[in-house]
Each structure stands twice: as structure tokens, then as C-alpha cells.
Amino acid sequence: MRQNHQLALVDSKVVGWGRPVRDDISAIFEQVLGHPVQVSDGTDIVEDLGMDSLGVMNFVMAIEDFYDISIPLDRIAQIQTVGDLIHAVQDLRSGTPA
Amino acid sequence: MTILAKHAAYKLAYDELREHGVDPFNVRFDSVLSPTEGMLAGRRTILLGTNNYLGLTFDADCIEKAVEATRRQGTGTTGSRIANGSYDGHMRLEQALASFYGREHAMVFSTGYQANLGVLSTLVGRGDHLMLDADSHASIYDGSRLGASEVIRFRHNSPDDLYKRLRRLEGAPGDRLIVVEGIYSMLGDTAPLKEIAAVKRETGAYLLVDEAHSLGVLGETGRGLAEAAGVEADVDFIVGTFSKSLGSVGGFCVSDSPDFDLMRIVCRPYMFTASLPPGVVASTLEALVKVRAEPELRVSLMRNARRLYDGLGAMGFETGPEANPIVAVAMPNQEVAVIFWKMLLEAGLYLNLALPPATPTNVRLLRTSVSAAHSVQQIDTALAIFADVGRQLGFLGSDRRRAGGVI
CATH class of the missing domain: 3.40.640.10 (Type I PLP-dependent aspartate aminotransferase-like (Major domain))
Incomplete structure (x- = not known):
């Protein structure tokens, strides 16, 4: 009843496999936040994008669905910036141990 | 600056709560009389939030x-x-x-x-x-x-x-x-x-x-x-x-x-x-x-749970998905949740105010837990207090869905 998974329903037309991870993440952020955002590697997900910890967790689940990966909790705890997130996604996609 | 200054965000939220003249996380009972009743500020209060499911504490x-x-x-x-x-x-x-x-x-x-x-x-x-x-x-x-x-x-x-x-x-x-x-x-x-x-x-x-x-x-x-x-x-x-x-x-x-x-x-x-x-x-x-x-304890427990759950639902409150001994009522925002909780307490009903991050998906809850030791009359009194406070805060009546859409 309460797990309204709108974050999981990221529009696959907006994000695509052919682009760098940063572009995909940026597009997912825009969908989740509902407005265009300028993100760089240094963008702080909590401070600059105004997401609370729960928002971050749900956002991470959307990313996990999109890339078909699971980001372990200790790894999520280390993610502060968009650059950290891109790095984690790239690591997990290439099969590097978390 | 103290060593605890790192928790300033929590202090701010806590101070905001206490601006309503209550401290939901520091309730002090004068005494506990039974599994279902305590004395609070000199008033006999129904305990509807203490997880005392079978009432065995006494x-x-x-x-x-x-x-x-x-x-x-x-x-x-x-x-x-x-x-x-x-x-x-x-x-x-x-x-x-x-x-x-x-x-x-x-x-x-x-x-x-x-x-x-x-x-x-x-x-x-x-x-x-x-x-x-x-x-x-x-x-x-x-x-x-x-x-x-x-x-x-x-x-x-x-x-x-x-x-x-x-x-x-x-x-x-x-x-x-x-x-x-x-x-x-x-x-x-x-x-x-x-x-x-x-x-x-x-x-x-x-x-x-x-x-x-x-x-x-x-x-x-x-x-x-x-x-x-x-x-x-x-x-x-x-x-x-x-x-x-x-x-x-x-x-x-x-x-x-x-x-x-x-x-x-x-x-x-x-x-x-x-x-x-x-x-x-x-x-x-x-x-x-x-x-x-004493399997009859479970029968009384579920009877009380069902009575509270159905009663709150019939009034238009939004509750959880199942009639279990934990019955949570969704509140539209923190201010209403705190005021609702305070008014219930002043009317002689104690339950838990549950706020994020302790709750899932940022929901604000009035969380009750029912006991086998509650009498049917206590459940009905609790429902009457809910109805009364709900009316005063504009929950009930024409716009039954005002509390809705939160859970």
C-alpha cells in the first residue's frame, strides 16, 4: 500500500544504455525530482539536490533497477556525490567486488 | 559547539515538536495500574501503545x-x-x-x-x-x-x-x-x-x-x-x-x-x-x-484488534493493510500528528507518535497496540476519543478522505 514505486518506474525512453552513466543518472534525477538539474561529479546528492536519506535510498533503488545491480548498504553509505555514485555503478557493472 | 553538535538536525526537529507543549518521547507515568491503564498527570489513562499483547505484565x-x-x-x-x-x-x-x-x-x-x-x-x-x-x-x-x-x-x-x-x-x-x-x-x-x-x-x-x-x-x-x-x-x-x-x-x-x-x-x-x-x-x-x-488470550486480542481497526476505518481514518494488534493511523503531516496525539493524551488515551525516520516512507503515524486485557468498553472509549478529536481537527464529516492518501 505504501511502497508507491514511482521511483522504480523510470522511463526507459529517457535513459538509455548508449550513454555515459552520468547522463543516465542525471535523467533519473530529473524524473525523480520533477525538474531539470545540473549535475557534475562534485554535486552533493543530499546538500545540493535536497534529497533526504529516504529519498536517497529510494533513488538508489531506481538506479539499481535500471542497471540490474544491487548496491550494498556499506557502499551506499560511502556515496556522497554524483561522482561517488557513478563510480559505484561502474564498479558493480564491471563486476568489481563491492 | 559541543561534541553532540553533529546531531543539530535532530535537535531542531525535536525542539519543533516540543513547541507544541508536548514531549512524545519523554512521557512520564506517575504509575502503571494494570496492563491497560496508567496514571498520567494525575489522570487515569488508557494504555493503547505498549505492545502488551497478552496483558501478562500483571x-x-x-x-x-x-x-x-x-x-x-x-x-x-x-x-x-x-x-x-x-x-x-x-x-x-x-x-x-x-x-x-x-x-x-x-x-x-x-x-x-x-x-x-x-x-x-x-x-x-x-x-x-x-x-x-x-x-x-x-x-x-x-x-x-x-x-x-x-x-x-x-x-x-x-x-x-x-x-x-x-x-x-x-x-x-x-x-x-x-x-x-x-x-x-x-x-x-x-x-x-x-x-x-x-x-x-x-x-x-x-x-x-x-x-x-x-x-x-x-x-x-x-x-x-x-x-x-x-x-x-x-x-x-x-x-x-x-x-x-x-x-x-x-x-x-x-x-x-x-x-x-x-x-x-x-x-x-x-x-x-x-x-x-x-x-x-x-x-x-x-x-x-x-x-x-490459554489460547483464549489470542481470541480476545484479535477481537479487540478487529474492533479497533474496523472502528477507525469506519470513521474514515486511514489505517494499515491488516487488522492486527498493531493498528496505525496515518496523519497528513507532522503538525497535525503532534496536535492529534496531544489531544488524545489530554482526553485520557496514550499511544505512540511515530515519526520519520522511524517510520517507512516518511509517513507520520499514530501507532496503537491492542491488548487481550483491554475490555471491549476500553476499545470503544478509545474509538470515541478518536472520533471526538478527529471531529475537532476536521478529519471526519464531509471530507472523509482528508486523512487519506498518506500510507
């Missing part, structure tokens, strides 16, 4: 056993079982729990919180994979951090998401342990245990169920959700607490794992804390006897 036999054991064996053990040895009561309680669940082994911890810390940090280690429901209790999250395994959370009550995440681990070495709760403490919803057990079987994972809120509450003989769902054979470990339906304090784990007793020399939250005092052990043993011998 059971005459439980009290007698506790008093007798305390007189005979003293007020405390003054140390751990490793250092100070086990008392006869510790052993008998473990045997009684194993027998109650029909399991080979049982281990008692000093609190339910410590049971989760101990079991989760010991069953899995480096290279293993711990799969947690996203809405897990704090003790489960904390237990996952005490150990060294990789921790992956899956969407609340979603066997599909769990399956997907286990499938992603295919080929990776290490054990997988799935952790779910019998009844989730905030909304009172149960885990879809049949489906989760099927995922467990298909993926070769182990399954642990925390029956903290469901022991003595669900199942034909009160063993919890695993019994009610008919999947006890698939559940490898059951964790629970004595501090709710059994009316005392302490925690436990039961299992058929052949080398289970190895835990006693590797599980730090078991090894490095004082064991339960004789009085607590004795009342818990007696309470376990009552759970078995």
Missing part, C-alpha cells in the same frame, strides 16, 4: 514466580553466562522455548535488540550476503552493521524484488540469509512468508523470521507468522523477544541448525553482557506456559 502467576525466584536466587546474575555461569532458570527457559517451537536448540539473550545484534552478526560474515527487508527494525539494521557480511536491502514485502536481488548474486560465493519480520512494528502488516519461503527454497538461501510482534499473537498455538503461514519447516532461524507478549524483557533465537551451540562462544552480544536476572527468567517461563495453556 498476571498473578507470573508475578508470583518472579517474586519467588528473586527471593530464592537474588536480584541479578551480576555477569555473563560465560563468566558467571548459567542458572537453572536460563537452561529451563531455553528448553521451554525449544519445546514450544519444536526445535532442537534455543538461546536466550538479555534483550530482543541484542538477540538481533547477536544472531545477525554471527550467522553471516565476510563474503556472505544478508538480504534485509527495507522496513526492518533498527535492531536488524544495527545487527547487520555489527557483522562483516555484504548487506542488501529489498523492497518491503516484495518477494519479487528479493528474488531479483538473489538472482543477481548467482555464482557469487558465500551464504545468503534472508531476514523478514512476522508483523512489522509500525504498520502492523505481515510478511508474505509463503512466497518468501518459496524464494528461499529456489535460491538456496537461509531464512530468518523475527517474530517479536507475532509471538503469542499469530498461529494456532501462538508460535507466530511462520506457524500461521504453514512454513515453519522453511524457516531456519526464529528470533523473538520476551518484552511484548511475554510481559518481561529479553530475547531469543531458536533453530534446528546442528551446530547452533557454537554461537555461545562466538556471538559477542551473548557473551559480553550480563544474563537475565532470575525473576525475569521465572516470569517469562510462566508467561510461555500461559501462551500455550
